Amino acid sequence: MFGVRLSATNLTEASELVERSIRERRKVYICVTDANALLAARQDATLNEIYRNAALSLPDGMPIVWLSKLLGKSGVERVRGTDFMRTITAMSCGLGLRHFYVGGAPGTAAALSAKLITAHPGLKVVGALCPPFRELSAAENLETVEEINAARPDVLWIGLGAPKQERWMVANFDRIDAPVMVGVGAAFDFLAGTKPEAPKWLQRSGLEWLFRLACEPRRLWRRYAIVVPTFLCLSARELLLRRLMKVQKV
Incomplete structure (x- = not known):
């Protein structure tokens, strides 16, 4: 979509891939991958390559799902990072x-x-770290990796925010022993209860971004002022080009 790889998948298939891995x-x-990450990867070749090489680039956003279906991709469902985390945890x-x-x-x-x-008695949590917001030094990063590997996790959840978490996963991929790493961003805050989660009807209607904007206007207004109109314009262009191609074939 817009030159960025997305997985035409759903929550069940994604969960099965985790278990199999x-x-x-x-x-x-x-x-x-939400609309913001999608547009960022469209402008950044290195980030685009990170999404291209991921085992899954999950479609997190109803507009992405709707456009995928309009472009002929069947079986695509929204996979929110929060819901994915809940499912894998259970x-x-x-x-x-x-x-x-x-x-x-x-x-x-x-x-x-x-x-x-x-919520899940018996859940095996083997570690929790909160690195500084700044870039880690090589020594600090190595110490983080060693602490993770010493705990022997099966699933390493990264909540550093996009695209920082994606870059961190790739930079440390060969060092980390855990079979599965997942970058889930704001899911940490939603599941920890430090930020409110949008009602289900807003999530289904594609207006979750509006709820988040209302909760954090100073932090998010600039992002959505760019992302929403840009995504709409690119979607319209994509659909128009697809229609023109069909007309030319006829």
């Missing part, structure tokens, strides 16, 4: 999977793990 001990990283209790959380504001990862353990 862990069972086979096959290392993968997974991105959760699934992992029966499988005995080990989880590690990296990211969020100070205390968020710890609050997240506590909330998830309460």
Whole structure:
């Protein structure tokens, strides 16, 4: 879509890939791609390549799902990072999977793990880290990687925000022993309860961005002032080009 790779998938298929990768001990990283990330990757060749090489680039946004279906991709459903995390967490209790959380504001990862353990008794949480917001030095990054590997997680959840979390996963892919890494951004805050989650009807209607803007106007107004009209214009162009191609074939 707009030159960026997205996975035509759904929550069930994505969950099955996680289970299979862990069972086979096959290392993968997974991105959760909303409209903002999609447009950023369109402008950044390195980031575009990161999404292209991901085991999954999950479609996080109803406008992305709607456009995918208009472009002929069947079976595509929205996979929110928060819902994906909930599903894998619930699934992992029966499988005995080990989880590690990296990211969020100070205390968020710890609050997240506590909330998830309460909701899912028996959940195996083997670590939670909140790195500084600034770029880590090589020594600090190595210390983080060593702490993660010492805990032997099956799933490493990264909540550093896009595109920082995607760049971190790729930069450390060969160093991390965990079979699955997933960048989920704001899911840490939603599941930890530090930020409110949009009502389901807003999520289904494609207006979750409006709810988030109302909650954090100073931080998000500039993002959505660019993302919303740009996505709409690119979508209209994509559909028009597709229609013109069909006309030419006839």
